[in-house]
Amino acid sequence: MKELEKLLERIIQRININLRELDYDVTPFIKNLVSLNQMVKFYALYGITPNHPLDFSFKHSSLAGSYFLGKIRTRNSILYKSDIRGDELKHQGDVFHYQKFEIPITRDEDVDIEDSFLIKTLVHNFSHDPETLERFFIRDTISTHYANIHGAPMDGCFLGPFATVDLTTMRDCVIGAFSYVQAGEVDHLKVDPGTVWVRSPDMFNFQYRYPVDRLNDYIYFAKNAPPQGIFIDFVEDRKEDFEQIFNAVNVEQPASVPESSSLNRFSVIKPKIHIGENVLVAQRAYLQNAWLGKGANAQEQCYIINSRLEGFDITAHGAKIIEADLDKNVFVGFNAFLRGRSDARLSIGQESIIMPHTIIDIKKPLTIPPGHLVWGLITNPKELETNSIALKDLSKINDGMTKGDMSFEGSGNGFVTAFRERIHHILDANGAFFDGKTNKGHAQMNQNISFNTIQPYPDGDLQGLYPTIIIQP
Amino acid sequence: MKELEKLLERIIQRININLRELDYDVTPFIKNLVSLNQMVKFYALYGITPNHPLDFSFKHSSLAGSYFLGKIRTRNSILYKSDIRGDELKHQGDVFHYQKFEIPITRDEDVDIEDSFLIKTLVHNFSHDPETLERFFIRDTISTHYANIHGAPMDGCFLGPFATVDLTTMRDCVIGAFSYVQAGEVDHLKVDPGTVWVRSPDMFNFQYRYPVDRLNDYIYFAKNAPPQGIFIDFVEDRKEDFEQIFNAVNVEQPASVPESSSLNRFSVIKPKIHIGENVLVAQRAYLQNAWLGKGANAQEQCYIINSRLEGFDITAHGAKIIEADLDKNVFVGFNAFLRGRSDARLSIGQESIIMPHTIIDIKKPLTIPPGHLVWGLITNPKELETNSIALKDLSKINDGMTKGDMSFEGSGNGFVTAFRERIHHILDANGAFFDGKTNKGHAQMNQNISFNTIQPYPDGDLQGLYPTIIIQP
Numbered sequence: 001m002k003e004l005e006k007l008l009e010r011i012i013q014r015i016n017i018n019l020r021e022l023d024y025d026v027t028p029f030i031k032n033l034v035s036l037n038q039m040v041k042f043y044a045l046y047g048i049t050p051n052h053p054l055d056f057s058f059k060h061s062s063l064a065g066s067y068f069l070g071k072i073r074t075r076n077s078i079l080y081k082s083d084i085r086g087d088e089l090k091h092q093g094d095v096f097h098y099q100k101f102e103i104p105i106t107r108d109e110d111v112d113i114e115d116s117f118l119i120k121t122l123v124h125n126f127s128h129d130p131e132t133l134e135r136f137f138i139r140d141t142i143s144t145h146y147a148n149i150h151g152a153p154m155d156g157c158f159l160g161p162f163a164t165v166d167l168t169t170m171r172d173c174v175i176g177a178f179s180y181v182q183a184g185e186v187d188h189l190k191v192d193p194g195t196v197w198v199r200s201p202d203m204f205n206f207q208y209r210y211p212v213d214r215l216n217d218y219i220y221f222a223k224n225a226p227p228q229g230i231f232i233d234f235v236e237d238r239k240e241d242f243e244q245i246f247n248a249v250n251v252e253q254p255a256s257v258p259e260s261s262s263l264n265r266f267s268v269i270k271p272k273i274h275i276g277e278n279v280l281v282a283q284r285a286y287l288q289n290a291w292l293g294k295g296a297n298a299q300e301q302c303y304i305i306n307s308r309l310e311g312f313d314i315t316a317h318g319a320k321i322i323e324a325d326l327d328k329n330v331f332v333g334f335n336a337f338l339r340g341r342s343d344a345r346l347s348i349g350q351e352s353i354i355m356p357h358t359i360i361d362i363k364k365p366l367t368i369p370p371g372h373l374v375w376g377l378i379t380n381p382k383e384l385e386t387n388s389i390a391l392k393d394l395s396k397i398n399d400g401m402t403k404g405d406m407s408f409e410g411s412g413n414g415f416v417t418a419f420r421e422r423i424h425h426i427l428d429a430n431g432a433f434f435d436g437k438t439n440k441g442h443a444q445m446n447q448n449i450s451f452n453t454i455q456p457y458p459d460g461d462l463q464g465l466y467p468t469i470i471i472q473p
Numbered sequence: 474m475k476e477l478e479k480l481l482e483r484i485i486q487r488i489n490i491n492l493r494e495l496d497y498d499v500t501p502f503i504k505n506l507v508s509l510n511q512m513v514k515f516y517a518l519y520g521i522t523p524n525h526p527l528d529f530s531f532k533h534s535s536l537a538g539s540y541f542l543g544k545i546r547t548r549n550s551i552l553y554k555s556d557i558r559g560d561e562l563k564h565q566g567d568v569f570h571y572q573k574f575e576i577p578i579t580r581d582e583d584v585d586i587e588d589s590f591l592i593k594t595l596v597h598n599f600s601h602d603p604e605t606l607e608r609f610f611i612r613d614t615i616s617t618h619y620a621n622i623h624g625a626p627m628d629g630c631f632l633g634p635f636a637t638v639d640l641t642t643m644r645d646c647v648i649g650a651f652s653y654v655q656a657g658e659v660d661h662l663k664v665d666p667g668t669v670w671v672r673s674p675d676m677f678n679f680q681y682r683y684p685v686d687r688l689n690d691y692i693y694f695a696k697n698a699p700p701q702g703i704f705i706d707f708v709e710d711r712k713e714d715f716e717q718i719f720n721a722v723n724v725e726q727p728a729s730v731p732e733s734s735s736l737n738r739f740s741v742i743k744p745k746i747h748i749g750e751n752v753l754v755a756q757r758a759y760l761q762n763a764w765l766g767k768g769a770n771a772q773e774q775c776y777i778i779n780s781r782l783e784g785f786d787i788t789a790h791g792a793k794i795i796e797a798d799l800d801k802n803v804f805v806g807f808n809a810f811l812r813g814r815s816d817a818r819l820s821i822g823q824e825s826i827i828m829p830h831t832i833i834d835i836k837k838p839l840t841i842p843p844g845h846l847v848w849g850l851i852t853n854p855k856e857l858e859t860n861s862i863a864l865k866d867l868s869k870i871n872d873g874m875t876k877g878d879m880s881f882e883g884s885g886n887g888f889v890t891a892f893r894e895r896i897h898h899i900l901d902a903n904g905a906f907f908d909g910k911t912n913k914g915h916a917q918m919n920q921n922i923s924f925n926t927i928q929p930y931p932d933g934d935l936q937g938l939y940p941t942i943i944i945q946p
Contacts, residue, residue, distance in 0.1 A: 043722060043925075050933030054940050247722050249516060249926065450928035452516075453722065458921040460523035462946075467527050470943040473935075 004036055004062055004464040007076060014115045014140040018156025018172045022190050026142055026158050028223035033144065034080050034119055039064045039464035040456060042081065042246070046072075046471065047449040052087050053108055056471040062456060062464050065246075067266070067283055069449070070125070071110040082118040083283060083300050086111045087442065088126035088429060090133060098130040109134050116141045118149075121159070122300050122317045126429075127151040129169040129185070145227055146235070146301060147175075148317050148334050160193060161227040162219055162318070164334045164356055177221045178210070178231075180334065180357040193221070196357050196375060200418060204410030208355075208376050208387075211405070215377075218337065218359060231337065234320065238286055238303070241268045249453075260434050262447040267298075276311065280430045280443035285315075293328070295432030297443070306342065314426055316356065324348065327370065331423050333358065340366070353391070353419055360384075373416075375406060391416050477509055477535055477937040480549060487588045487613040491629025491645045495663050499615055499631050501696035506617065507553050507592055512537045512937035513929060515554065515719070519545075519944065520922040525560050526581055529944040535929060535937050538719075540739065540756055542922070543598070544583045555591040556756060556773050559584045560915065561599035561902060563606060571603040582607050589614045591622075594632070595773045595790045599902070600624045602642040602658070618700055619708070619774060620648075621790050621807050633666060634700040635692055635791070637807045637829055650694045651683070651704075653807065653830040666694070669830050669848060673891060677883030681828075681849050681860075684878070688850075691810065691832060704810065707793065711759060711776070714741045722926075733907050735920040740771075749784065753903045753916035758788075766801070768905030770916070779815065787899055789829065797821065800843065804896050806831065813839070826864070826892055833857075846889075848879060864889050 008030075015026050042065035046056050049069075057073040066079040070086020090109040095102050111125050112135050121143040125136045128151055136153050143149060143159040152165040159165065160177035169185045176193030183199040191197070194210030221227040245251060245266055254269040261279040263269065269281075270288035280297040281287065290304040293311030298304055303320040310328045315321060319332045323340030326348045332338065333356030340346035344362050348354065349370030360366070360378045368374055368384065373394055376387040386404035397412030408415070427433060431441025456466045481503075488499050515538035519529050522542075530546040539552040543559020563582040568575050584598050585608050594616040598609045601624055609626050616622060616632040625638040632638065633650035642658045649666030656672040664670070667683030694700040718724060718739055727742040734752040736742065742754075743761035753770040754760065763777040766784030771777055776793040783801045788794060792805045796813030799821045805811065806829030813819035817835050821827065822843030833839070833851045841847055841857065846867055849860040859877035870885030881888070900906060904914025929939045 048928065048930060048940060050930055050935060249720050249722055448931040450931045451926075452928055453924075453926040455521065455923035455925055457521055457523055458923045462523060467521060468943075468945040470941075470945075472941040472943075 001036060001040075001463040002461045004039060004078075004462075007060065007062070007078060007465070008036070008117070010076065011078065011115055011117050011140075011142070015142055015156060015158060018140050019158060019174065021172065021188055022174055024158065024174050024190070029144070029158075029221070030117065030142060031224075033226060036464055039078070039080065040458065043453040043455045044068070044079075044466075045451045045453045047446075047451055048471075049445070049449045051445040053089060053091075054471060054473045055108075055110065056469065058454075058466055058469040060468075061466055063454065063466050064456070064464075069446075071108060072113070073110060074113045076115050077113050078117045079113070079121075080117075080119045082121045082123065084111060084113070084123045085300070086125050086136075087446070088124070089136075096130065096133055098128075101130060103130055103133060105133055107134050109136060111136045111138075113138045115139055116143070118143045118147075120145045120301075121147045121149060123149045124300075124317065125151065127153055127169075128167050129153060132169065144221070145232070146318055146335065150317065150334070160221050162231055162335050162357075164318075166334065166356070177219045177227065178215065178335065178357055180355075182356075193219075194357075196355060198355075198415075200410075200414065202410075203414045203418075204408065204412070206406070206408050206415065208406040210359075210377055234303075234337075238268070241270070241286065242284070260431070260436070260444060262443050264446065264449075265451070278432050278434050278441075278443050280441070280446070282442075282446075295427060297427075297430045297432070312427055312432055314423060314430075316426075327352075329423075330354070331419075331426075337361065351391070353423070358387075373419075376404065474509055474513075474936040475934045477512060477551075477935075480533070480535070480551060480938070481509070481590070483549065484551065484588055484590050484613075484615070488615055488629060488631060491613050492631060492647065494645065494661055495647055497631065497647050497663070502617070502631070502694070503590065503615060504697075506699060509937055512551070512553065513931065516926040516928045517541070517552070517939070518924045518926045520919075520924055521944075522918070522922045524918040526562060526564075527944060527946045528581075528583065529942065531927075531939055531942040533941075534939055536927065536939050537929070537937075542919075544581065545586070546583060547586045549588045550586050551590045552586070552594075553590075553592045555594045555596065557584060557586070557596045558773070559598050559609075560919070561597070562609075569603065569606055571601075574603060576603055576606060578606055580607050582609060584609045584611075586611045588612055589616070591616045591620075593618045593774075594620045594622060596622045597773075597790065598624065600626055600642075601640050602626060605642070617694070618705070619791055619808065623790065623807070633694050635704055635808050635830075637791075639807065639829070650692045650700065651688060651808065651830055653828075655829075666692075667830075669828060671828075671888075673883075673887065675883075676891075677881065677885070677888045679879070679881050679888065681879040683832075683850055707776075707810075711741070714743070714759065715757065733904070733909070733917060735916050737919065737922075738924070751905050751907050751914075751916050753914070753919070755915075755919075768900060770900075770903045770905070785900055785905055787896065787903075789899075800825075802896075803827070804892075804899075810834065824864070826896070831860075846892075849877065 039062045044063035044066040046068040053071040055071040059075045061074040062078045065081035067083045090105045094105040140156045145161040147159040148164040150166040152168045154170040156172040158174045162178040163175040164180045166182040171187035174190045179195040194215040196208040198206040219229040219231045260277045263281040264283040266283040267285040274291040276294040278295045282300045285298040286303040288305045291308040295312040296309040298315045299317045301318045302315040305322045307321045307324045309326045313330045316334045318335040324346040327350040329351045332354045336358045338360045347367040352372045355375040374388040394412040395416045400409040431443030433439040512535045517536035517539040519541040526544040528544040532548045534547040535551045538554035540556045563578045567578040613629045618634040620632040621637040623639040625641045627643040629645040631647045635651040636648040637653045639655040644660035647663040652668040667688040669681040671679040692702040692704045733750045736754040737756040739756040740758040747764040749767040751768045755773045758771040759776040761778045764781040768785040769782040771788045772790045774791045775788045778795045780794045780797045782799045786803045789807045791808040797819040800823040802824045805827045809831045811833045820840040825845045828848040847861040867885040873882040904916030906912040
């Protein structure tokens with residue numbers, strides 16, 4: 001285990017060097033956060049399909065429990081139960097459109113993770129930074145429990161638990177627990193916990209900050225202790241269900257699935273579920289008594305429990321939907337926590353958008369009307385009133401507004417249009433619009449994956465580290 | 474599957490070219506012997522330990538259900554449920570002694586399998602050919618069910634089911650079903666089924682041939698049909714027990730095992746077993762109601778059922794011991810089939826040597842006295858009398874003898890001494906003499922192996938073929 005300990009020291013030092021201007025020492029957050037003994041316990045795996053560019057290279061890394069798909073290299077990194085999906089990589093010869101530029105892609109893109117420590121992090125690679133089109137890099141970065149690195153290359157960053165960095169290129173930043181950042185390019189920034197920030201430079205700027213005392217009930221992360229709160233309890237309570245799934249080499253499909261849909265064999269499926277056409281259920285999704293209509297999706301680390309999704313609904317990475325009824329075309333963003341009760345269901349109307357990192361936690365029934373944007377912390381109709389707006393009203397705003405703890409600047413129409421385009425892209429990429437021939441997406445392309453497991457050295461100085469592994473077509 | 478079909482055609486063609494002088498066409502034996510669909514069904518695996526040279530390279534191959542340990546490369550090959558153990562490879566700097574020669578090893582040895590098709594074959598690599606010390610090659614070769622390629626590099630060969638080639642370098646040969654060849658160097662030879670041939674040039678020559686009609690009950694292999702007979706039925710009847718083992722990622726140790734012993738997690742262990750000190754139970758061994766005393770071993774694809782091994786007993790690759798009691802230091806050779814019955818047990822006295830490919834199949838109790846060499850087909854005391862000799866009597870023979878269907882030429886003492894040295898080496902290599910510090914062997918070195926699974930392309934032209942996989946330290 002000697003080499004693994006040295007690797008951890010090395011990573012911590014590199015990140016502290018990057019964060020020196022923010023005067024931030026990651027050591028007390030990281031030491032003992034995951035016991036290194038755990039690194040020997042779990043196998044990692046990579047997927048092989050004819051549909052994804054096969055090119056894996058793992059060197060001097062520990063990968064316990066992680067999942068890899070696409071073209072990925074890791075060096076001097078520790079990944080623990082992380083999902084790294086390289087299935088939207090750009091290809092040589094593609095042309096990337098950015099503002100007035102048409103940029104040809106000179107070689108196949110890869111995901112490159114170096115000197116980084118990712119814990120239960122989801123990395124999805126569709127990046128939009130016109131400056132680094134061929135390499136999705138994560139360097140000198142620590143990302144903790146259930147953070148999402150989504151189309152967001154980063155360098156020298158520290159992400160707290162349940163943080164999301166989305167379509168942002170980030171250098172030397174600290175992102176607090178449960179913060180969401182979608183902001184183009186940022187550097188040398190410290191973002192407080194519970195910040196929801198969506199910015200399109202020169203177009204709009206959306207900001208919301210959770211009241212700290214109330215957020216702490218859900219997620220709290222301080223020095224020298226693991227993260228705590230309702231979110232952690234929620235996932236810990238369901239951990240055992242995953243263990244069974246991961247201990248079998250082949251599992252029987254637990255439900256009938258249409259040919260156009262896919263249900264990843266590393267998802268937890270508990271009775272009784274319905275899977276419609278063009279549905280994607282990703283690895284580490286958790287479905288219990290869930291009805292998914294045509295074109296709906298359940299992304300990595302999401303939970304859908306006692307709920308019904310009528311169709312073309314999006315359950316983004318890490319979102320939790322409990323005791324809820326979603327009409328068609330509802331978007332539920334990253335790490336949103338929507339908790340109805342059996343005697344107090346949550347209903348969400350057609351075309352509504354639940355912002356990433358929204359918490360709806362109710363004890364009486366609540367209905368979100370169709371076509372609304374919803375954000376922040378909501379436990380009753382009054383808070384819903386404060387933390388939502390009809391999309392058609394938002395579209396009319398040209399200069400700005402504030403509502404509760406939310407402030408908005410710029411073009412409401414620009415915001416709504418950008419969001420709708422994004423939703424369309426997500427449904428398209430996931431195969432919701434497949435017609436039997438065209439518009440294939442993840443639901444159709446990820447059906448038939450060979451999963452190969454990898455484990456580290458079981459013993460000796462290299463214990464917990466993986467050998468060099470190179471996989472090519 | 475297109476590429477896999479082409480690969481099979483390519484291999485068949487190359488072997489037929491090699492065997493053209495023997496006028497032997499392998500096509501009718503090979504076509505449809507294993508459905509190519511099976512090649513998509515099973516995972517292969519390689520072991521990672523700090524004790525074995527880690528260097529795997531698999532290219533343009535199909536590896537379904539195979540097991541790899543040590544330093545191995547495959548190219549343009551199909552391996553189906555084969556065990557390839559590269560754990561006795563020579564190292565750079567070693568000196569190999571052969572007659573008057575002291576040959577320095579110039580680079581680490583590897584196992585190199587090219588243009589070959591191995592079906593359920595066991596390959597163990599400790600080769601003795603002074604001409605090819607750094608490369609254990611298997612080229613342009615087809616080896617069928619439960620054949621053993623043991624320290625025997627080969628080129629252009631066809632091995633029938635349950636054939637063994639042991640410590641022999643072989644070119645352009647056909648080895649019939651259940652034949653055993655240990656002969657130094659041979660080429661352009663066709664060996665009939667059921668031949669047991671042990672030769673040390675200028676020293677001795679042992680030959681036995683099974684009566685064909687009686688052998689056919691046990692194993693029969695002809696054109697356009699899979700192999701048949703009691704041997705095949707016996708393994709098929711126990712196939713399901715292995716399926717459970719292979720479908721779990723981690724299995725609990727099913728029995729208490731001393732620290733100095735190892736029980737491979739891909740062995741089948743059925744109640745109730747006893748494992749003494751320094752015992753090795755290898756992958757795909759099958760133990761049921763078995764008592765293994767100190768220093769005993771159970772090698773790949775052996776079966777020990779309702780039997781007791783007092784200690785320092787060897788159960789070689791593929792041997793089957795059923796309803797038998799073995800005193801200390803008994804050797805049971807490759808693919809031996811020793812079948813007592815619950816009301817007719819087989820007893821084998823101390824230091825006796827059961828030759829490879831011996832069949833003892835009894836309906837009344839039978840006792841083999843201590844210190845005897847036993848060979849061929851034995852179903853009663855009279856046949857035992859014909860097919861055995863006291864080692865001390867054999868040692869006295871200087872020019873030759875015949876006994877039943879066995880003929881012996883040369884030095885009996887040379888034969889007995891060579892056998893005893895070999896037995897000592899096998900026990901030593903397997904860790905039987907480990908004293909807590911020195912004399913480590915497989916039993917101690919193979920205890921803690923990480924097993925990594927690999928699967929082929931699930932779909933498309935490459936279906937059933939594996940990607941290029943390179944694993945290094």
